Amino acid sequence: MSHAPTPALPVTFRPGRTRAVLLTLGVAMFVVVTAVALMLERLGPGERASFVFTAALLLGVLVLLSRPKVVADDAGVTVVNITRTRRLAWAEILKVNLRPGDPWVFLDLSDGTSLPVLGIQPGIAKESAIRDARALRALAESRGTGAERTD
CATH class of the missing domain: 2.30.29 (PH-domain like)
Structure with a gap:
């Protein structure tokens, strides 16, 4: 790597595109899984809650990966x-x-x-x-x- 100009401090480096993809995917998955859980008439309250909990868990993992x-x-x-x-x-x-x-x-x-x-x-x-x-x-x-x- 060649020499680069020194940036002004403070400065934050983060993988912006990767972060945007992970957070967008996480929110989309949460919304879709929650919507499916609410639309399925055969599911009881506990089953719906487990769908939403699973969606929240997946979102949490993707938020950690975007950190x-x-x-x-x-x-x-x-x-x-x-x-x-x-x-x-x-x-x-x-x-x-x-x-x-x-x-x-x-x-x-x-x-x-x-x-x-x-x-x-x-x-x-x-x-x-x-x-x-x-x-x-x-x-x-x-x-x-x-x-x-x-x-």
Whole structure:
């Protein structure tokens, strides 16, 4: 990846198209399943409630899948993945990696571990993910310990 301009802080990176698809699909499924449950005359109240509960459960799963984001501010980065949130100081981030074929960005951290960042994923918006990864890399290089270029 080449060098990118450093964005103004605070900045939030999230897979917008993926999020829109997941939330739209979730709401549509909830509405359709609930409507079917209400229209089927043979169903009793308990069965209807189970249809609605199942639809709500599916919507909940899709909302969780749409949750990932990365928030960068002056003090560091907050990585919000599906069920976990982690706060990092800029100095903890050694490298920002998005290699060809990677499902999302990975951060190489000063403690020797790697953290997946689901908030930047090439999925259905590859160019946007590459641009966001470059911007996050530029921020990490300018604010943290710095990292050499990785592709």
